[in-house]
Amino acid sequence: MGTRHFEIRDAVHNFIQLDEIERQVMDSDPFQRLRHIHQLALSYLVYPGATHRRFEHSLGVMEIAGQIYDVVTRLDKISDDVRDDLPEPGTLDHAYSRSLVRIAALCHDTGHLPFSHAAEDELLPDGWDHERITYEILRSDEMQAVWRSLRPQPDPDEIAKIALGPRKIEKLGIDLSFSAWDGILAEMVVGDSFGADRIDYLLRDSLHTGVAYGRFDHHRLIATLRVLPAVPSPGDDGGDAASREPQLGIERGGLEAAEGLLLARYFMFGQVYFHPTRLIYDQHLKDYLKASLGAGRFPTDVAGHLALTDAEITAEMRKAARDTGVPGHDPARRIIQRDHFRVVYQRRPDDTTFDVRALYEAACEKFGDGNIRYAGGPKRGGADFPVRDRDGSSVSALSLSHVLNELPVSHNQYIFAAPELRKEAKGWLDRERERVMEAAIATQVEDETNTATQGGNDTNDEVKT
Amino acid sequence: MNRLAQEAVIVGLARRLNDEGSWSGETHIQKAAYLLHGLTGIPFDFEFILYKHGPFSFELRDELTSMRSDRLIDRQTQPPPYGPRIVATERGQQLEERFQKTTNRYRRQLDWIASRIGDRGVMDLERLATALWVTRRLGENAAVQERAEAVSELKPRVSVERAAEAVEEVDTLIEESRDFAST
Numbered sequence: 181m182g183t184r185h186f187e188i189r190d191a192v193h194n195f196i197q198l199d200e201i202e203r204q205v206m207d208s209d210p211f212q213r214l215r216h217i218h219q220l221a222l223s224y225l226v227y228p229g230a231t232h233r234r235f236e237h238s239l240g241v242m243e244i245a246g247q248i249y250d251v252v253t254r255l256d257k258i259s260d261d262v263r264d265d266l267p268e269p270g271t272l273d274h275a276y277s278r279s280l281v282r283i284a285a286l287c288h289d290t291g292h293l294p295f296s297h298a299a300e301d302e303l304l305p306d307g308w309d310h311e312r313i314t315y316e317i318l319r320s321d322e323m324q325a326v327w328r329s330l331r332p333q334p335d336p337d338e339i340a341k342i343a344l345g346p347r348k349i350e351k352l353g354i355d356l357s358f359s360a361w362d363g364i365l366a367e368m369v370v371g372d373s374f375g376a377d378r379i380d381y382l383l384r385d386s387l388h389t390g391v392a393y394g395r396f397d398h399h400r401l402i403a404t405l406r407v408l409p410a411v412p413s414p415g416d417d418g419g420d421a422a423s424r425e426p427q428l429g430i431e432r433g434g435l436e437a438a439e440g441l442l443l444a445r446y447f448m449f450g451q452v453y454f455h456p457t458r459l460i461y462d463q464h465l466k467d468y469l470k471a472s473l474g475a476g477r478f479p480t481d482v483a484g485h486l487a488l489t490d491a492e493i494t495a496e497m498r499k500a501a502r503d504t505g506v507p508g509h510d511p512a513r514r515i516i517q518r519d520h521f522r523v524v525y526q527r528r529p530d531d532t533t534f535d536v537r538a539l540y541e542a543a544c545e546k547f548g549d550g551n552i553r554y555a556g557g558p559k560r561g562g563a564d565f566p567v568r569d570r571d572g573s574s575v576s577a578l579s580l581s582h583v584l585n586e587l588p589v590s591h592n593q594y595i596f597a598a599p600e601l602r603k604e605a606k607g608w609l610d611r612e613r614e615r616v617m618e619a620a621i622a623t624q625v626e627d628e629t630n631t632a633t634q635g636g637n638d639t640n641d642e643v644k645t
Numbered sequence: 646m647n648r649l650a651q652e653a654v655i656v657g658l659a660r661r662l663n664d665e666g667s668w669s670g671e672t673h674i675q676k677a678a679y680l681l682h683g684l685t686g687i688p689f690d691f692e693f694i695l696y697k698h699g700p701f702s703f704e705l706r707d708e709l710t711s712m713r714s715d716r717l718i719d720r721q722t723q724p725p726p727y728g729p730r731i732v733a734t735e736r737g738q739q740l741e742e743r744f745q746k747t748t749n750r751y752r753r754q755l756d757w758i759a760s761r762i763g764d765r766g767v768m769d770l771e772r773l774a775t776a777l778w779v780t781r782r783l784g785e786n787a788a789v790q791e792r793a794e795a796v797s798e799l800k801p802r803v804s805v806e807r808a809a810e811a812v813e814e815v816d817t818l819i820e821e822s823r824d825f826a827s828t
Binding site: 346347350351357358363410411412414425427532533534564569573575576578579580585588589590591624625627628629 | 646647648649650668670671672673692694695696697698702703706710711713714715716717720722723724725726727728729743744746747766767768771799800801802
């Protein structure tokens with residue numbers, strides 16, 4: 181473990197401290213590249229202040245992950261029902277786990293493509309995403325040299341488990357299993373409820389966009405985080421708290437801070453992350469990259485990945501915007517000259533996800549694929565988490581909090597059209613909405629009916645486990 | 646099975662679990678879907694990993710959130726300490742009716758799993774689903790003791806004795822589910 185400590189001034193956390201090993205990680209090429217990857221892609225075209233980068237975000241995630249680790253492993257904060265799952269403070273295991281969490285937090289975004297998430301899904305070969313590239317970077321020669329200087333030397337897979345979390349490990353098909361402690365360490369960094377990634381990006385994005393909704397009392401939140409037994413369920417006959425798998429939860433006194441975090445997230449989704457103009461710029465950027473990149477894909481080898489940042493893409497895009505003969509000229513021009521497609525349909529309260537997709541497909545047929553775009557955010561609701569109630573029991577947060585219960589699922593879905601078709605497309609969608617939706621569902625029902633009639637049983641022979 | 650048909654089947658599963666008096670929280674739906682998929686071959690399009698309370702699918706979690714957003718299912722709050730139930734909404738049941746050819750095709754499997762696990766708690770389902778996970782990996786012919794030890798190794802909170810009970814129950818469920826393979 182390192183002995184010297186360094187301090188970096190930060191807009192959100194004032195000072196971020198790091199040791200020699202963390203400094204080595206920070207000085208590596210994969211991490212320094214993050215200085216040139218915008219945290220919020222082209223959002224600066226909507227919010228001029230949103231020019232912050234993944235570099236400072238990753239440092240912030242390390243700082244918060246370290247704080248969470250220190251709080252939840254304090255001797256006086258560990259209850260008997262989870263004590264066996266946690267390393268004892270003062271031991272080598274404890275120091276090693278802390279180091280792993282902070283390094284994983286530092287590295288969790290190194291695989292991001294230029295402009296972050298904006299263009300990922302269609303611009304990498306099948307089976308690849310930025311987490312897979314992060315995984316490859318963690319195992320690369322350059323990072324292996326850093327890992328070798330750690331004592332005990334970590335397995336990059338151990339860092340990957342924490343940096344990516346079980347959701348991504350599942351998606352990548354990597355055969356790694358999670359112990360209860362592994363799961364908790366991953367929750368500290370990328371967890372759905374209290375992950376340091378989420379805490380830092382909300383605070384940082386709020387600061388830089390000037391959208392105040394993203395702020396919440398993160399000091400109180402972190403101070404009240406605990407490792408707790410999972411929420412009980414009826415029918416768990418004879419099962420005491422110690423026999424339920426532990427996870428990250430919160431003291432009763434921190435519940436309002438947790439509500440604040442989830443409300444902040446909900447508002448930031450609507451105001452920033454799924455702002456329609458931001459979304460359509462992502463689409464134009466994707467169109468540009470598909471046209472301009474060799475074979476329409478980003479490289480996936482580590483060297484190729486490290487060579488490309490927002491800077492290289494922006495320089496090429498500016499040239500393409502001026503030259504009609506360059507592939508990707510039209511979407512590049514739309515971005516540089518701010519001549520983006522316009523919203524012609526926004527998901528209505530009574531619509532379903534399927535309805536909006538059906539309308540989009542019908543609009544493409546009517547007005548041409550090149551003139552219509554769809555964009556929408558993923559729907560992630562707040563997951564339940566345990567709360568240490570005043571009597572010491574572990575209780576479902578959703579059973580205590582009306583705020584969490586009533587928090588709607590974000591559904592921001594939009595259909596866009598080329599500016600010259602805006603009025604016509606909007607009118608057509610308003611008129612044809614009911615007919616298109618009904619026809620789309622009828623087609624799905626008919627498809628299923630045909631399957632049933634033709635083959636009967638379409639059960640899988642191969643069971644996915 | 647297309648996306649809407651899959652949603653109709655999940656609505657049917659939630660409804661049956663409720664009818665059987667199950668708590669039908671998210672974990673119940675998760676385990677029921679895993680057992681249905683693993684035992685009867687209902688072609689759910691979800692990957693499962695070994696995670697909290699045994700096999701777990703983040704894709705299914707996202708699907709349940711999406712279905713809640715589309716008002717096909719809803720969360721019903723319960724008094725502390727328990728988490729919410731998942732219940733089928735009227736709109737969800739309308740979807741089930743529209744896809745009745747599909748839901749009828751899987752009716753027996755859904756009724757069967759609801760009757761077998763409807764009254765079980767999460768910890769019980771964790772043992773059962775993990776026992777099936779291990780059985781799929783080691784093979785049905787592996788000895789009960791070997792599989793029980795593997796379950797206990799994966800889930801240290803589960804004793805080998807309790808794991809052996811779960812493995813034996815899985816063997817019974819596998820036997821019962823052979824019925825569905827021929828239909």
